Amino acid sequence: MRIFILTAFSLGMANTVLAQSPVSVEQVLRSNLTIAEQAILLPSGPVEVSASIFTIQPGASLPVHRHAFPRYGYVLEGTLTVNNLETGKTSSFKTGEFVIESLSKWHSGANPGTVPLRLLVIDQAPAGAQTTEVKK
Structure with a gap:
């Protein structure tokens, strides 16, 4: 009981300190589903995380492709349109929006x-x- 009270007090103090600091946290997205409404399951065993910044010129599109593992995107600038060839669904994401890509479904981004x-x-x-697997 004593540990619970101490932990609760510590967490409360941390929130108070954060609230008084020049740091703020804004949740962009919280989801357990991809844009194709699939459950997000992480690979088992050792996992490697990689981060890249894609720059796609106006009017350009990526080839049709799919992903076997979780892929997340955050739009830093511009607009991303994703067309899922299997579901027929098109989704758009603007600056500041987050996307959880579909798993093993053929799609293209533009x-x-x-x-x-x-x-x-x-x-x-x-x-x-x-x-990423590109459709042949």
């Missing part, structure tokens, strides 16, 4: 805007695994 799209992409996969 920049329909007039400014370059900058997209932070984060992959979680077994070490050395190929994270």
